[in-house]
Amino acid sequence: MPDAPSVHSLALSRAGSEPVSVTMTLSSSVVLVTGASSGIGAALARELAACGATVAVAARRTELMQELGAASIHRVDLSDPAHALQLADEVLATHGRVDVLVNNAGVRIDAPVTEIALEDLDRSFQVNALSPLMLACALLPGMRERGAGVIANVVAPQVSGGRRGMAAYAASKAALESLTQTLRQEAAGIGVFGFDPGWVRTDLAPDGPDEPQAAAQRLIVHLEAGRGSREILS
Numbered sequence: 001m002p003d004a005p006s007v008h009s010l011a012l013s014r015a016g017s018e019p020v021s022v023t024m025t026l027s028s029s030v031v032l033v034t035g036a037s038s039g040i041g042a043a044l045a046r047e048l049a050a051c052g053a054t055v056a057v058a059a060r061r062t063e064l065m066q067e068l069g070a071a072s073i074h075r076v077d078l079s080d081p082a083h084a085l086q087l088a089d090e091v092l093a094t095h096g097r098v099d100v101l102v103n104n105a106g107v108r109i110d111a112p113v114t115e116i117a118l119e120d121l122d123r124s125f126q127v128n129a130l131s132p133l134m135l136a137c138a139l140l141p142g143m144r145e146r147g148a149g150v151i152a153n154v155v156a157p158q159v160s161g162g163r164r165g166m167a168a169y170a171a172s173k174a175a176l177e178s179l180t181q182t183l184r185q186e187a188a189g190i191g192v193f194g195f196d197p198g199w200v201r202t203d204l205a206p207d208g209p210d211e212p213q214a215a216a217q218r219l220i221v222h223l224e225a226g227r228g229s230r231e232i233l234s
C-alpha cells in the first residue's frame with residue numbers, strides 16, 4: 001500500500017440532476033472484484049490494491065489470490081447464485097460496505113448450439129449473468145443508502161450478437177449486457193456500466209494480443225469517472 005493517499009477518485013452522479021462530482025478516493029473505497037484468481041481480474045485487483053483501495057477478491061482458486069495485495073480473499077463458486085448472495089454478505093460483514101462492484105468472473109464453454117450440454121448452458125448463465133445480477137441486487141441497497149457506488153460488469157460485445165461455436169458464452173454475455181442496461185436505467189444515482197476489455201491474453205482467450213494489465217488500467221479510469229456517458233465502455 002502506498003503511504004500517500006491515492007490520486008484516483010470516483011466521480012459519482014446523482015439521480016435527476018446534473019452529474020454531481022462526489023469525489024471518493026479509491027484509497028477510501030471498498031472494491032469487490034470477482035474472478036480475481038487469473039487474467040483481467042487478477043491484474044485489476046493488483047492495480048487497485050496498489051492505488052490503496054480496500055480490495056476484496058473472490059473466485060474458486062483462493063491459492064492464486066494470495067499475492068494480489070487484497071484486503072480479503074473469498075472462496076466462491078458463482079455457478080450457484082445463492083453463493084453470490086453469501087459472498088455479498090461475507091464481504092459486507094468483513095468491510096462494512098462495498099463502494100465498487102466489478103463483476104468480472106466469467107466462464108467460456110465452447111460448443112455448437114446444437115451440441116451444448118444443458119448443464120454447461122446452465123453454468124454459463126449462472127456465472128456470466130445471474131450471479132453478477134445477484135451481487136448487484138445485494139449490494140445496490142447499501143450504495144443507494146450512501147448515495148454513491150459503481151457497478152461494472154465485464155461484457156463481451158464481440159460475441160454477444162452470436163458467435164459460431166460459442167453458443168453458451170455468447171448468449172450468457174448477451175444476457176449480462178441486457179441486465180447491465182436495465183440496471184443502469186433503474187439504479188438512479190449509482191454508476192452502472194459494461195466494460196469491454198477487448199481481446200486480452202488470458203486462460204479464457206489464450207490468443208488475445210493485449211495484456212491484462214492494460215485492460216485493468218483502462219477499467220480503473222472508467223471506475224474513476226464513476227458513470228460513463230455510454231452503456232458499454234472499452
Ligand SMILES: NC(=O)c1ccc[n+]([C@@H]2O[C@H](COP(=O)([O-])OP(=O)(O)OC[C@H]3O[C@@H](n4cnc5c(N)ncnc54)[C@H](OP(=O)(O)O)[C@@H]3O)[C@@H](O)[C@H]2O)c1
Pocket residue numbers: 034035036037038039040041058059060061062076077078079103104105106107127154155156157196197198199200201202203204205208
Ligand atoms: N480475455 C478476453 O479477451 C475477454 C474479452 C471479453 C470479455 N472477457 C471477460 O473478462 C472476464 C475475465 O476473463 P479473463 O479473460 O480474465 O479469463 P480468466 O483468466 O479465465 O478469468 C476468469 C475468472 O473467472 C473466475 N471464474 C470462472 N468460473 C467461476 C466460478 N464458477 N465461480 C467463481 N469464479 C469463477 C475464474 O476463477 P476460478 O477458476 O478460480 O474460480 C477466473 O478468476 C470474463 O468475464 C470474460 O468473459 C474477456
